[in-house]
Amino acid sequence: MSDTGPAAPILYIYRLKPGMGAEYDRLHQAVWPDLLALLDEAGIYDYQIWRHAEIVVARMRTRDGFDHAQAVTGASAVQARWTAALRHVFAEIADKNGEPLWLTEVFSHRPAEQVR
Numbered sequence: 001m002s003d004t005g006p007a008a009p010i011l012y013i014y015r016l017k018p019g020m021g022a023e024y025d026r027l028h029q030a031v032w033p034d035l036l037a038l039l040d041e042a043g044i045y046d047y048q049i050w051r052h053a054e055i056v057v058a059r060m061r062t063r064d065g066f067d068h069a070q071a072v073t074g075a076s077a078v079q080a081r082w083t084a085a086l087r088h089v090f091a092e093i094a095d096k097n098g099e100p101l102w103l104t105e106v107f108s109h110r111p112a113e114q115v116r
Contacts, residue, residue: 004062004065004066005065006061006062006063006064006065007061007062007063008061008062008066009059009060009061010059010060010061010062010066010102011057011058011059011102011103011105012057012058012100012101012102012103013055013056013057013058013101013103014055014056014058014090014092014093014101015054015055015056015090015091015092015093015101016051016054016055016056016089016090016091017054017088017089017090017091018054018091020054020088020089021051021053021054023088023089024051024056024086024089025051027085027086027089028049032078032082034078035078035079035082038072038073038076038078038079039073041072042062042068042069042070042072042073043062043063043064043068043069043072044060044061044062044063044069044073045060045061045062045063046059046060046061047059047060047061048060054091057103
C-alpha cells in the first residue's frame with residue numbers, strides 16, 4: 001500500500017486463532033491509556049475495529065498520512081508491548097512480506113448529498 005493522505009480511510013484485516021474472539025474482545029475493552037495516547041500522538045483518529053468470528057476488520061483515518069502514523073507507532077515501546085500482549089490471539093496479521101492485510105475498495109456508492 002502506498003501512503004494515504006490525511007483523512008483517507010485505511011482498512012485491513014487480521015485473522016484470529018480459532019476460539020480467540022472473546023479474548024480479543026476482552027483485551028480491547030481495556031486498551032491501555034498510554035496506547036490511546038500513542039494513537040493521538042501518531043495522528044490516528046476515527047479508529048474502529050469490528051470482528052466476525054476469527055476475522056477482525058480495522059478502519060482508521062490519520063491526520064498526517066499513514067506513513068507518519070506507522071513511523072510513530074512503529075518506533076514505540078508501548079506499541080511493541082501491546083502487540084506482544086495480543087500475539088497469542090493472532091493467526092495472521094501480515095502477508096509473507098510483512099505487509100498488513102490491506103483491504104482494497106472495490107465498490108463505493110456515495111450519494112452527492114452525503115459526501116463530506
